[in-house]
Amino acid sequence: MTFEQQWIEYDYNPFVLFSSNAKVLSLNSEAQFLLGFVTTEELFNLATTYANVSFGFKTTFLELEFGRYKFFAITVGYENDEAIGIKLYQSPSFKLNKPKPIGELANIYALVDLCILTYSINSKIIFEKDFDPTIPEIIIDSNNFIKILNKAYSCYENNQKIVTKIFYRVGEHIKFEDKKYSIFSVEVYSQNINEEKVNELKVLATNTNFYIDIQKKVTINIPMIIS
Incomplete structure (x- = not known):
């Protein structure tokens, strides 16, 4: 590999090269993850x-969302009728102007279960x-996390069922003090959301x-700081 x-293979932004009949000729590693949320036919179209x-x-600026992926622009290029490529530019997941989180080592599953039991x-x-069962104990401000999660549940208080999902964000990281940390999310969602509680x-x-990412779902994104 040259x-x-x-550079293409390890780019944070997905890239796919198609033949004229929509067959995938090549794609980078990030595009492989993206194809878990969108079909090749949709990307070719x-x-x-x-x-x-x-x-x-x-290059066209537009907002796209496929599963956990959000994009703000795409570039499409072709030099002949045999192949066409598309690159999708990911929207920043987080505001990076916050300091490194501080707190104590805690079990995220126990904290979530406590909130569910209380609520x-x-x-x-x-x-x-x-729940993805592979998240280790992490350093977290437990008190503030419990306040945030309880408030997230209140956003869906008029529903019959609330789903809580804990999952590892594959390929996503955040840096504090020049050290890179993996990220996982605690996601809360239901059918109807209370906009007043969202505010x-x-x-x-x-x-x-x-x-915090608030769309139809409330997503709390947490760095895996274990020491």
């Missing part, structure tokens, strides 16, 4: 839709759990070191 090829009218390259005492809501959550989150 140096230039390595996206490429042909936003391709330049003549040979060459064209369900006077509630008829069914709490469903979807309260946003205010609460600004006073903590947690990285």
Whole structure:
């Protein structure tokens, strides 16, 4: 693999090269993860839709979301009728102006179970759990995490069921003091979300070191700091 090829392979942004009949000719490692959330047919249609009218390259700014992936732009390029390539630019997942989190070593599953137990005492809501069991004990501000998670649950208080998912964010990292840390997420979601409670959550989150993403789901992104 040449140096230039390595740059493409390890690029944080997915890249796929298609033949004229939509067959994948090559793709980088990030694109392989992306294909767990979107089909090759969808990506090929996206490429042909936003391709330049003549040979060459064209960058288009648009918002796209496939599973956990969010993009703010794509570049489509082709030099002949045999192949066409597409590169998707990931939106930044986190604001990097926050200091390194401090706290104590804790078990994230125990903290989540505590929140669920506390919140369900006077509630008829069914709490469903979807946990990746491989997350180690991490350094976390437990008190603020519990406040954030309880407030996240309140955003869905008018639903019959709330799902809590804990998962490792493959290929995503964050740096503190020139050291890179993997990331996992605690995600809370249900059918209907209370916008007033969402605003309260946003205010609460600004006073903590947690990285919160609020769309239809509430996602708390946490670095794996173990020492």
